[in-house]
Amino acid sequence: MDYYFLDLVSWQHSQALYHAAAYLGRESLFILRPNSPYVCIGCHQDAEQEIDLKFTRANDIPVFRREVGGGAVYLDGEQLFYQLVIPSDHPAIPSDKVEFYRRFLEPVVAVYRQVGVDAKYKPVNDIVANNRKVSGNGAAEIEGMTILVGNFILDFDYETMSKCLRVPDEKFRDKVYKTLNENLSTIQRETGSIPQTADLASALVAAYRPLLGEMRPRKLDGELLAKADELINEMHSDEWLFANDRRRPETKQVRIREGVYVIQRVVKYPGGLVRVSAVVEDGLLKDVYISGDFFFYPSNALPDLERSLQGIPADLDYLTAAIQDFYQQRMIESPGINAENLAKVFVTAD
Numbered sequence: 001m002d003y004y005f006l007d008l009v010s011w012q013h014s015q016a017l018y019h020a021a022a023y024l025g026r027e028s029l030f031i032l033r034p035n036s037p038y039v040c041i042g043c044h045q046d047a048e049q050e051i052d053l054k055f056t057r058a059n060d061i062p063v064f065r066r067e068v069g070g071g072a073v074y075l076d077g078e079q080l081f082y083q084l085v086i087p088s089d090h091p092a093i094p095s096d097k098v099e100f101y102r103r104f105l106e107p108v109v110a111v112y113r114q115v116g117v118d119a120k121y122k123p124v125n126d127i128v129a130n131n132r133k134v135s136g137n138g139a140a141e142i143e144g145m146t147i148l149v150g151n152f153i154l155d156f157d158y159e160t161m162s163k164c165l166r167v168p169d170e171k172f173r174d175k176v177y178k179t180l181n182e183n184l185s186t187i188q189r190e191t192g193s194i195p196q197t198a199d200l201a202s203a204l205v206a207a208y209r210p211l212l213g214e215m216r217p218r219k220l221d222g223e224l225l226a227k228a229d230e231l232i233n234e235m236h237s238d239e240w241l242f243a244n245d246r247r248r249p250e251t252k253q254v255r256i257r258e259g260v261y262v263i264q265r266v267v268k269y270p271g272g273l274v275r276v277s278a279v280v281e282d283g284l285l286k287d288v289y290i291s292g293d294f295f296f297y298p299s300n301a302l303p304d305l306e307r308s309l310q311g312i313p314a315d316l317d318y319l320t321a322a323i324q325d326f327y328q329q330r331m332i333e334s335p336g337i338n339a340e341n342l343a344k345v346f347v348t349a350d
Contacts, residue, residue, distance in 0.1 A: 018083035020227035071293030074161035107207030132185035271336020319343035
């Protein structure tokens with residue numbers, strides 16, 4: 001496998017390179033950090049509902065939507081990212097996504113322990129120390145390649161992160177800031193010092209060798225850079241960023257009458273937050289929209305699930321059966337969220 005220890009790169013290339021490698025079918029490990037801050041939202045998130053876009057625009061903080069699920073994150077040079085791209089039929093990849101996380105995060109846990117952090121894997125996809133998250137991770141599948149992305153959090157700007165999130169009021173924002181401080185930690189906080197990024201990179205490459213074989217250092221080449229730049233042009237655009245938002249029905253235009261009402265609900269599960277909106281007309285669902293910071297494989301099947309629920313009775317048993325059928329037909333995985341969990345979001349009492 002080729003690996004690229006790039007350290008500081010442009011914020012755009014910190015996302016575009018691993019996407020490019022996946023589309024080119026190139027097995028790679030990227031280890032890098034952005035040279036300027038930005039916000040990155042998950043594949044299934046709704047930018048306008050998750051991010052305070054007025055704040056990010058006023059402070060020149062770009063917002064990018066990746067092709068990996070999960071939640072909104074604030075990224076800067078105080079985090080060192082690892083981005084693993086391998087063929088989905090690689091013999092080291094288990095069929096179960098939770099087992100995939102467990103196996104492929106073991107090397108990351110080992111590196112954290114080498115630098116003095118008492119890290120442990122926590123399902124579905126976190127690494128924790130002293131009951132605080134010290135690394136967030138996500139996976140995706142693109143063009144027959146499986147991607148794992150995550151970070152070594154050297155230090156963290158809790159205040160800016162809390163300001164980037166969309167919240168109902170400033171009192172709630174204070175609570176977000178406090179919760180971040182209590183539940184997210186860093187290498188600096190856990191050990192009192194920050195290791196050199198080159199040392200972390202070398203340790204991670206060594207830790208992955210038993211799982212992935214020989215690791216060859218490489219420099220960026222023209223093909224990879226050209227594909228990355230092509231993706232930057234496509235993905236750093238309002239059309240891509242707000243693609244999920246445009247799936248959301250304009251509920252304010254729905255005519256409300258007897259037997260017609262709008263539902264908007266949010267439920268948190270071990271696999272992530274699920275946000276749904278829909279119109280229920282005479283007991284049947286229409287205009288179904290699902291977003292959130294969960295993981296859904298394959299990711300491009302989520303709009304198909306929304307369409308499959310059109311006309312389904314807003315009843316737990318009917319919905320569970322319909323979603324289970326969709327999962328079986330399309331071989332869907334959503335770690336930490338099963339079909340009944342998803343159905344319950346639509347029928348949970350407000």
